[in-house]
Amino acid sequence: MKNYIYMDNSATTPVKKEVLDEMIPYFIENYGNPSSIYSLGSKSKNAVESARDKVAKVLGAKSSEIFFTGGGSESDNWAIKGIAFANKNKGNHIITTKIEHHGVLHTCEYLERKGFKVTYLDVDEYGMIDINDLKNSITDETILITIMFANNEIGTIQPIKEIGEIAKEKGIYFHTDAVQAVGHVKIDVNELNIDLLSLSAHKFYGPKGIGALYIRRGVKLDSLIEGGAQERSRRAGTENVPGIVGLGKAIELAYENIDENNEKLITLRERLIKKVFDSIDYVRLNGHPTKRLPGNVSFCFKFIEGESLLLSLDMEGIAGSSGSACTSGSLDPSHVLLAIGLPHEIAHGSLRLSLGDFNTKEEIDYVVEKLTEIVQRLRDMSPLYEKAKEEK
Ligand SMILES: Cc1ncc(COP(=O)(O)O)c(C=O)c1O
The missing domain is CATH 3.40.640.10 (Type I PLP-dependent aspartate aminotransferase-like (Major domain))
Known part of the structure; x- marks a missing residue:
């Protein structure tokens, strides 16, 4: 890898x-x-x-x-x-x-x-x-x-x-x-x-x-x-x-080879989505379930700051984004996530992983493994997450 x-x-x-x-x-x-x-x-x-x-x-x-x-x-x-x-x-x-x-x-x-x-x-x-x-x-x-x-x-x-x-x-x-x-x-x-x-x-x-x-x-x-x-x-x-x-x-x-490429991307995308939902709770998939770009995956993780997530992923050698390249770097939540009706605190916990021709199944599995660890580590520092767990 x-x-x-x-x-x-x-x-x-x-x-x-x-x-x-x-x-x-x-x-x-x-x-x-x-x-x-x-x-x-x-x-x-x-x-x-x-x-x-x-x-x-x-x-x-x-x-x-x-x-x-x-x-x-x-x-x-x-x-x-x-x-x-x-x-x-x-x-x-x-x-x-x-x-x-x-x-x-x-x-x-x-x-x-x-x-x-x-x-x-x-x-x-x-x-x-x-x-x-x-x-x-x-x-x-x-x-x-x-x-x-x-x-x-x-x-x-x-x-x-x-x-x-x-x-x-x-x-x-x-x-x-x-x-x-x-x-x-x-x-x-x-x-x-x-x-x-x-x-x-x-x-x-x-x-x-x-x-x-x-x-x-x-x-x-x-x-x-x-x-x-x-x-x-x-x-x-x-x-x-x-x-x-x-x-x-x-x-x-x-x-x-657009059909072949897209088929490969959709398979990777669906694997990523399924694995994330299987391993992490309080997560939401943004965007349309089927009418979406073959390589796009966008999540919101509750009780998490997108920026911290990105920095932690970067330390593990993984590049993702909290929104578009043009708005990341700013502290405002994405206008897109607000427009789809997400409250500010949820919109702040966004992560976009956009897949391309060079990504592999092994990379997906590795990313989900690291993401699960990071999300847990960040949530362990969140009093809101603790409260939500107690109320569950
Ligand atoms: C939907 C959309 N429109 C326009 C642009 C701007 O394109 P460029 O970076 O070539 O100026 C981007 C780039 O991220 C985009 O995603």
């Missing part, structure tokens, strides 16, 4: 060797600027276009509908601000959910400060939106629905097809933050009526700082970054050629 067990694949993933091998020549030999007209430039341009084709193929999109960005946050910002500013003559209302990533939530809050109105839909105890709530919140002013494909903390997958149908029927643009879903879930933008979709390479064994935005042909949106004519004049800046090549290879690999 490895001496460090990594179970935080929703925060980021390692770059696969095959991905890095494809990227390296674009740092050293094929370093041309894709905009240059000599052959060294064309080599880079061809590599960028080939990666664009690979992304388009996976999403069922046209290559001309894929735009490379600096990652998931940029894609979210571009989609939401771009639609809002380009369509403000049609209306000023946006619908989203309370459990979005901050890339979406903070962008919506920014737009509220600029005079837009935003509805933040509630979710149920599993983190699922109610389709009727969505229908009822649409007004004549609604120009955009932005709802994440799958949640980064609790793994719940939203009813994307139904949302897409409603948006299409009402003539409202539909953007989905699919950063956690791409590479792990099969997605066809036409079947699902998605108009804009954000993705990020480092969530599926590609490099960090590179992503893409799918923009359906004909969608009206402003640019976020002005400058040169790159990305058909819609996203300026010299292309991150090695990153784009890496994204292309990583997405291709992710979908090559």
Whole structure:
């Protein structure tokens, strides 16, 4: 077994060797600027276009509908601000959910400060939106629905097809933050009526700082970054050629054996859940029991502080997370866990273990063994736990 067990694949993933091998020549030999007209430039341009084709193929999109960005946050910002500013003559209302990533939530809050109105839909105890709530919140002013494909903390997958149908029927643009879903879930933008979709390479064994935005042909949106004519004049800046090549290879690999990979991940996930419930009491599984990402497991352990749990796991060489990478480090409980109705004291005891292609059955068993010991040790220091035991 490895001496460090990594179970935080929703925060980021390692770059696969095959991905890095494809990227390296674009740092050293094929370093041309894709905009240059000599052959060294064309080599880079061809590599960028080939990666664009690979992304388009996976999403069922046209290559001309894929735009490379600096990652998931940029894609979210571009989609939401771009639609809002380009369509403000049609209306000023946006619908989203309370459990979005901050890339979406903070962008919506920014737009509220600029005079837009935003509805933040509630979710149920599993983190699922109610389709009727969505229908009822649409007004004549609604120009955009932005709802994440799958949640980064609790793994719940939203009813994307139904949302897409409603948006299409009402003539409202539909953007989905699919950063956690791409590479792990099969997605066809036409079947699902998605108009804009954000993705990020480092969530599926590609490099960090590179992503893409799918923009359906004909969608009206402003640019976020002005400058040169790159990305058909819609996203300026010299292309991150090695990153784009890496994204292309990583997405291709992710979908090559997706069914097999997911089956393996689901088996590991279910083993982890069962073992934890068999060995630890006062535990709750967050997120939907079945409509969830194959590798996501999210627990809340009563009478425990998530931070102490993480530090103790780290001392045993195990990496997990208390929520999303962006909120850990802050003492506020996760907005996602509060939105699914958990009280603060329970939300504080959260642990996300997100499994990836490199995890094994042996690692699961080892993690559960250590987790059981740590939870017991931490609870032994909790007067509330003692009281609960006495009352039992
Ligand atoms: C759902 C979701 N959206 C957006 C992002 C931001 O992506 P990036 O790190 O590429 O900016 C993340 C990253 O954790 C995420 O999980």
